[in-house]
Amino acid sequence: MRLFKKKNYIMLDRPKKEEPIPEEIENPSIPDGMWVKCDHCKKLIYKEEMNEFKVCPKCGGNFRMSAWERIAVICDEGSFMEYDKGMVSKDPMGYPEYDKIIEKAREKSGLKEGVISGRCKINGHDAVVSVMDSNFMMGSMGSVVGEKITRSIEHATSMKLPIVIFTASGGARMQEGIISLMQMAKTSAALKKHSEAGLLYITVMTDPTTGGVSASFASLGDIIIAEPKATIGFAGQRVIEGTINEKLPEGFQKAEFQLEHGFVDKIVTRNEMKEVLGTLLGFHSGKGGLQ
Amino acid sequence: MSNASEVLAKARKVTRPTSLDFIEEIFDDFIELHGDRYFADDKAVVGGIASLNGMAVTVIGVQKGRSLEENVSRRFGSPNPDGYRKALRLMKQAEKFGRPVVTLINTSGAYPGIGAEERGQGEAIARCLFETAGIKTPIISIFVGEGGSGGALALAAGDRVWMLENGMYAVLSPEGFASILWRNPSRSAEAADLMKITAHDLIKNGVIEKIIPEAPEGIENNFKFTTDIIRDSLIKEFKLLFAISKEDLLEQRYERFRKFGEFDEGTC
Numbered sequence: 001m002r003l004f005k006k007k008n009y010i011m012l013d014r015p016k017k018e019e020p021i022p023e024e025i026e027n028p029s030i031p032d033g034m035w036v037k038c039d040h041c042k043k044l045i046y047k048e049e050m051n052e053f054k055v056c057p058k059c060g061g062n063f064r065m066s067a068w069e070r071i072a073v074i075c076d077e078g079s080f081m082e083y084d085k086g087m088v089s090k091d092p093m094g095y096p097e098y099d100k101i102i103e104k105a106r107e108k109s110g111l112k113e114g115v116i117s118g119r120c121k122i123n124g125h126d127a128v129v130s131v132m133d134s135n136f137m138m139g140s141m142g143s144v145v146g147e148k149i150t151r152s153i154e155h156a157t158s159m160k161l162p163i164v165i166f167t168a169s170g171g172a173r174m175q176e177g178i179i180s181l182m183q184m185a186k187t188s189a190a191l192k193k194h195s196e197a198g199l200l201y202i203t204v205m206t207d208p209t210t211g212g213v214s215a216s217f218a219s220l221g222d223i224i225i226a227e228p229k230a231t232i233g234f235a236g237q238r239v240i241e242g243t244i245n246e247k248l249p250e251g252f253q254k255a256e257f258q259l260e261h262g263f264v265d266k267i268v269t270r271n272e273m274k275e276v277l278g279t280l281l282g283f284h285s286g287k288g289g290l291q
Numbered sequence: 292m293s294n295a296s297e298v299l300a301k302a303r304k305v306t307r308p309t310s311l312d313f314i315e316e317i318f319d320d321f322i323e324l325h326g327d328r329y330f331a332d333d334k335a336v337v338g339g340i341a342s343l344n345g346m347a348v349t350v351i352g353v354q355k356g357r358s359l360e361e362n363v364s365r366r367f368g369s370p371n372p373d374g375y376r377k378a379l380r381l382m383k384q385a386e387k388f389g390r391p392v393v394t395l396i397n398t399s400g401a402y403p404g405i406g407a408e409e410r411g412q413g414e415a416i417a418r419c420l421f422e423t424a425g426i427k428t429p430i431i432s433i434f435v436g437e438g439g440s441g442g443a444l445a446l447a448a449g450d451r452v453w454m455l456e457n458g459m460y461a462v463l464s465p466e467g468f469a470s471i472l473w474r475n476p477s478r479s480a481e482a483a484d485l486m487k488i489t490a491h492d493l494i495k496n497g498v499i500e501k502i503i504p505e506a507p508e509g510i511e512n513n514f515k516f517t518t519d520i521i522r523d524s525l526i527k528e529f530k531l532l533f534a535i536s537k538e539d540l541l542e543q544r545y546e547r548f549r550k551f552g553e554f555d556e557g558t559c
Contacts, residue, residue, distance in 0.1 A: 086557030092496070093487060112557065143552035150549070172441075172462050174472050177486050178498055181462045182551035184441055185448045188420035189545050196425065212462075214413030215401075215441040220421050234413035234441075235403030239467075243403045253408060263411045 036063065040229065053270040062227055062270065064207060066109070067116040067133035070166055074274050075120035075129065082118040083152060089113065089144045093177035101137070101175065109135035113144040114169070117152040122164070123278025125285055128156040132168040134208065139169035141213055142176035146183025149217060153190040153201075162200035162281055167218040171211015184216035191220050200284040202277065205232050205255065205264065219263070223280060225273075226255035226264045233258075295483035298490075299465065301457035302436045306511045309368075310352025310395040311337060313435055316518040317525070318343055318350060326377060330410060333374030334365045335402065336446075338381040340390070344526050349385035351378045351446060352395035355436070368437075369402035372415035375445050379419050385428050391529050392430040394446040399464050401442030419445040429532035429540065431525060433503070434458035434490075439467075450532055450544050453501040453524070454490040455517065457510070460498065461488040497550065 035044045040061025050056070052073050054063040071080055091098045106112060114137060117130035130152045132139040139145075149165065156163040172180035194201060203221030207230035214234050226232060233253035241248060251257050258264040268276050301307070314321050318341035326332040338351040353370060356362030378394070385392045401412050423430065430449025438447070438460035454460065461468070465482040469475055473482075487493070490502040503520055506513035532540065 084556070086555075088555050088557040090553035090555065092553040093485065095485070143554045147552045147554055174462060174468055176553075177462050178460060178488075178493065179496070179551055179553060181441065181444055182498065182548060184417075184444060185420050185424075185548040186551055188417060189424035189448075189548055192421050192424040193545070195421075210413075212441050215416035215445075216420055217417070219411070219414040219417035232413075233408050234401065234416070235408065240403045240405065240408070244405065248405065252405070261409050261411065263414055 038063070055270055060269075061229065062207065064134050064168070065270075066135055067111065067131040067166075070131050071116065071118075071120070071129070073270070074122060074131075074164075074166075074277065076122065076124065079121040080118050080129075081120070082116060083155065084117065084148050085112075087113060087144050087148060089142055089176070091176075092143065092179040093175065095175040095177075098175050105135075105137045109133060111136050113148070114139045114141070115145045115148050117148050119155070119159075119161070122281055123274060125278060125281035126161055127281060128152050128159070128161050128163040129166070130163070131166040132206075132213075134168040134170075137173065138208075139167075139213070140171060140173035140180075141169055141183050142173035142180050143183070145169075145173070146180070146186055149187050150183075150190045153187065153194050153217075156199060157190075157194045157197050160197065160199060162202065162284060163194065164202045164204065164277060164281075165217060165221075166204045166206055167209040167213055168206045169210070169213035169218075170208060171213055181212065184212050187217040188220060191217055195220075195222070200281070202280060204268075204273070204277075205258075206230050208232070210234065210236065210253075224263070224265050225268050225276065226258060226266075227273075228255055228267050228269060230255045232264070295459075295465075295486070295488055295492075296480040298457050298459055299437075299483050299488065302459045304511075307436055308510060308514055309357060310354045310397055310435060312514070313395055313433075313518060313521070314341065314350050314352060316514060317522050318348070321350065324381060327373045327380055329373070329376055331371070331373040333371045333377060335368055335370040335398070336374030336378055338377060343393075343522070343529075346529070347388075347390050348525075348529075349381050349390050349392045350395070351381055351392065352435075353398040353443075353446065355397055366402050368398045369400060370398065370442060371402050371404070371407045372410040372412050375401075375415040375419050378446055379422055382423065382426050382428075382430070386426045389428060391428055391532070392426075392449065393525060394430065394432040394449070396432060396434045396438050396443050396447055396460075397436035398439060398443050399437050400440040401445070416441045416445040420448050423448040424545065425541065427537045427541065429529055430544075431528060431532075433521065434460050434499070439464050448548065450540065450547065451501070451528060452499045453503055454493065454499045455503045455510070456490055456505045458490055459488040460493055461486050 038056040041059035321341035323339040355368035432447035434454040465479040469478040469482040506516035
């Protein structure tokens, strides 16, 4: 019996089909600024297709938003009055070329530092708002971020206003060493005073909210909202994997994971965010008792 | 004065006394209390009530093991959220009964694990910082060995922070720092020097108020030398802190942390 019979095939030259343009391209060479790649579905998006919420039109995933883009979609038009506009960091640890690192971050982000704060109205309700920006050294918290957030909380306390903080940060800024760590205690203590004055604090956790920011003001909201799929957690995933020597489960440290474990009140999409914030601020405005 | 890497090596030395050793030597009649009342009793944090020269005090310490086996059960002194929640429960208990609080810090940082994240490591640390700002009883923290990251700060947000001569305190371990900023953990000695982690560095910028000396022959060879100083210093300092009104105590605690930050107002 011939078990391994060799078959002979006739080879034909088939006409090649026109190759479809792959939707997933690793390193596309396209003119700068016209197309962006979605981190979620990996598809290329024509920039003009994207609306002011910076949501992928193909999969609904969020692109990272700058502080000013966020202020534009959250604060009532013309209502935002910025605090501490010019504040810049010194170099508390003497980190090599820190001034150059800061300068680069400024060029990249168009910001002086990693957070913008001010007073505004949200659907007619007065509030103090602080918005972190991951484009500036991954939103890391050094002296300026800590000080601006603390001052905005203190302003809110003295004006008896609610505060809304949009968090986006990898954590404490390593280049400012222990002084960065102290910002965690400073911001948390300011929130304690705000809370004892009976005032409302809403956190909106955006991608990413990790490290020292998750372990201080981000986790202290009376109400904690998260954006879909935002990474939220304390320890870095590589550090955890290195410690426990196993792969992390799918969806670990995502907003949905935090909702499931009870650390987030509600996941809200960007186009609903202003409405939800407005309604929550309204509930706490002290106006409108029973008719 | 030894350089930062030497201090780091001493702070981490396996023969260095642990928090429980300090507790046994400094205080009398220590009764350990367990559990956070939510989920678990984290063995990386010990706490309870003891007598300091006749006065009841609440004592909390991050506990490394004295053997490999014990170290595994205490996760080498890296607390889970349950440890921070236990510490906070004991601090609130101290407030209720008017006892002062002593915390002993010796940790490379909060534990990075799946369970820790599922139970809200970030929230647990944040809650400690937030609540400590309002606890109406004096709190003194002593860095007896390593102090790393938010996992150390969570238990050191009170009125006074002291450090042993060969203790250290940093935003992150020098290995982690070198790994994040330079992608090279082997440059940790360089990182340690740059990071200003020693007691002598930290007293300059106000992160700590007091350096507690260790005997020249090494702390493990003359432990009493250091613990006697700690006991006397605690007695004196608590007397001073109890003389302050509760409101002023909290306001001074607020200012203690409010002052940190180096920036220019700049121009718009």
